[in-house]
Amino acid sequence: xxxxxxxxxxxxxxxxxxxxxxxxxxxxxxxxxxxxxxxxxxxxxxxxxxxxxxxxxxxxxxxxxxxxxxxxxxxxxxxxxxxxxxxxxxxxxxxxxxxxxxxxxxxxxxxxxxxxxxxxxxxxxxxxxxxxxxxxxxxxxxxxxxxxxxxxxxxxxxxxxxxxxxxxxxxxxxxxxxxxxxxxxxxxxxxxxxxxxx
Numbered sequence: 195x196x197x198x199x200x201x202x203x204x205x206x207x208x209x210x211x212x213x214x215x216x217x218x219x220x221x222x223x224x225x226x227x228x229x230x231x232x233x234x235x236x237x238x239x240x241x242x243x244x245x246x247x248x249x250x251x252x253x254x255x256x257x258x259x260x261x262x263x264x265x266x267x268x269x270x271x272x273x274x275x276x277x278x279x280x281x282x283x284x285x286x287x288x289x290x291x292x293x294x295x296x297x298x299x300x301x302x303x304x305x306x307x308x309x310x311x312x313x314x315x316x317x318x319x320x321x322x323x324x325x326x327x328x329x330x331x332x333x334x335x336x337x338x339x340x341x342x343x344x345x346x347x348x349x350x351x352x353x354x355x356x357x358x359x360x361x362x363x364x365x366x367x368x369x370x371x372x373x374x375x376x377x378x379x380x381x382x383x384x385x386x387x388x389x390x391x392x
Contacts, residue, residue, distance in 0.1 A: 305331065305386075308355040316346040326386075331356070333382040340364065343380050356384040 305326070313319055318338040325332045337343045343364065350359045363381040 308353045312349040315349045318342040329386045331384045336377045358385040
């Protein structure tokens with residue numbers, strides 16, 4: 195007699211329809227296998243792209259940190275440069291003051307030398323005092339005649355050291371017993387040119 199086991203065949207079919215071994219089963223089609231491989235490839239591609247982006251983010255973070263370190267270094271250099279520039283300006287101003295003082299230091303010497311040359315050229319004139327205030331030089335002296343005072347005024351103008359000479363006062367002193375003879379007391383005001391003007 196022939197026996198057919200229907201139960202076993204039914205179980206095999208049930209196992210085949212439940213999925214069992216998907217890749218080894220004859221019921222899995224090649225297109226399903228390709229689809230599964232594409233999904234796995236896509237997942238790998240997404241993870242690969244994620245790790246690549248993570249690597250790029252790390253590189254950018256490292257570059258930002260390096261730029262911040264460089265910015266701090268350059269900021270310190272700029273501060274040093276600004277301090278040195280300020281110090282240079284202060285020193286330049288000090289040098290200018292020193293040079294101006296040296297130039298003005300020779301001023302009284304030049305004035306006295308000019309006066310000595312002019313008084314010697316004018317003859318018959320004696321200076322008693324000299325004072326200077328705000329560029330005005332006041333000369334007080336004696337002369338034997340008004341011609342000698344006029345000659346002194348011309349010599350002062352011709353020296354180039356003064357731009358304006360004015361007779362402020364002139365008084366004749368009489369000699370005892372002779373009203374026509376005597377010395378003249380005079381006061382002159384001469385203006386020196388201001389710095390930068392001629």
